[in-house]
Amino acid sequence: MNFRRPMVASYARTVRTLPTQSWFPKSRSCWTPVWPKYPPRPRSTTGAKLLRRPLVPPGRIRNSKQSSPDALHTAGTSYAKKCSLARSAHPPHLGARLLAADRNGALSVTGVIDVVVDTEANFAGIVARDPFVLDASLEKLAPRWSAEKDGAEDLQDFMNSVHLQQTESFEHELVEEGSGNTSSEEEIRTISAEFRTSMAAHAAMEPRAAVADVGPDKAEIWCGTQDPYFVRARIAALLGRRRADIVIHPQRMGGAFGGRVACGAAEQATRLSAMVGRPVRVQWDREAEFRNSYMQPPFAHRVSAEVNAAGTLTRWMQDFVSAPITTGPVSALGDGMSQFIAAGIDWFSADTGTARGAEHPYSAAIQRIRYSDIRTDLPFGPWRGLGAGPNTFVTESVMDELAEAVDMDPVAFRLHNLASGHDRLAHVLKRVAKLSGWAGRASQEASTGAQGVACGIYKGMTYVAAVAQIEALHAQREIRVRKVWCVQDCGCVVNPDQVRAMIMGNIVWGCGMALKEELTLDGTSVRQDNFDTYEIMRNDACPDVEIELVPSEEPPAGAGEAALVSIAPAITNAVHAATGNRIRRLPIRSEDVFI
Known part of the structure; x- marks a missing residue:
């Protein structure tokens, strides 16, 4: 090939070279x-x-x-x-x-x-x-x-799941099982809560x-x-x-x-x-x-769940709202044809990326999960795990709170309420409890350090459970994650070292999701434009990790994003065990912990 010497276009304010991406051969x-x-x-x-x-x-x-x-x-x-x-x-x-x-x-x-x-x-x-x-x-x-538009879109209004509930205008129904109310003869404990997760950059x-x-x-x-x-x-x-x-x-x-x-x-x-x-x-x-670049969209959830005195989940009603994720980049590209294609996609289908992880593995006699994926002018798209991280955070937070309401151990409560067919999830949950020396909630009361547990299924094929040990530093008004134990079953593992490396990356990313990462807007301008304003996990803040891969004869499944789903809720559940305060929004804010 007769190769012409390339010119270079750059968005750089100062001249930089990219030694691992910019190579260009001579022939x-x-x-x-x-x-x-x-x-x-x-x-x-x-x-x-x-x-x-x-x-x-x-x-x-x-x-x-x-x-x-x-x-x-x-x-x-x-x-x-x-x-x-x-x-x-x-x-x-x-x-x-x-x-x-x-x-x-x-x-x-x-x-x-x-x-x-x-x-x-x-x-x-x-x-x-x-x-x-x-x-x-x-x-x-x-x-x-x-000029910047007056009255730029208010994300709080966009994320108003309460309004959508009042008008019964949710676009998609994921689950609808059972009907009516639970028996009036049962002693019922009810948990109602709203949760929010922030926009995030890659x-x-x-x-x-x-x-x-x-x-x-x-x-x-x-x-x-x-x-x-x-x-x-x-x-x-x-x-x-x-x-x-x-x-x-x-x-x-x-x-x-x-x-x-x-x-x-x-x-x-x-x-x-x-x-x-x-x-x-x-x-x-x-x-x-x-x-x-496009961003991870914010999520807003509203959940009402009930459990009886025996610790059995009886009712689960969940509504949430976010933006299209899988098809988000289509409209984020900004040209007219892209907008036309995106409108057609929204008319005929629901965005499965937004709903990923929202269908939880627990059984309830009465259950309904609905959501809306609302397309906006803001550029939203895939972020590691898509909706699985925010959605599992909500599920595992509510399950932890229900366990406390009936005075059950969080691990035992989850095992008691798992739907049939989830033996592999039960196994990783039991294994991570043993691996971490799970102490249970009772032994952690009135302590600055505590453990939290969470689990999940990623894309219906990879099973993961995690325990996080945190320390609440009241003087510094800071949460430190000291150690994370993670057990993952992703079928037959071809390369154990590489899978462990991916899990470790997910653990660090999950810590960032829980503690650090947040994009905010000033009108329609992104406030954070470098690592001095957009915080990620630094080496000195990263926890020790202990990872176990489950031996399996099942076909290999995904490992690149699976562990992420359990990390943030394990951390927030540990924060509650240490401080008594429930975390309803991510990233964790000091005012939500040190009240």
């Missing part, structure tokens, strides 16, 4: 990796069955578009860091429209090759040979944007980047994406070409967590490459990641 032969033929590394098989034969033997990978791990450490990978840079103007707030920009002013800066201004596409970009002229050229571009360590080379007959895109077929379809539509003429070369992502389904950087690079007739690289910086 097609560079794309075929040569894997070292070292013998298989012995792996621990404790608690899991291991398949000895590797799924992809070394040396037999064909047509790979990624460089080998060995090449990354031996300078065997080619990079695009010497390419010229370009930059696009960012909307100052969500929903802003480009009104005008001074193209001639930006072109007057020495080193600028071309400037693209397309108000219909809401796009303006600068291509240059010298990355150090980008700040000056962007200042000269002086883009003008539409906060990947590596901001996204893409290289596009749009030629007369073929367009090639190098980018990190979780769905190259979706990106190919978007690029084909953008260029008005056949999908067969678009080639996507998936690269390492440097973190995704649901945030790399769509790839805005790839689309922006494609626009610039098509207009300037040269290969172009777009590189986002941290602020662009936070301000221009």
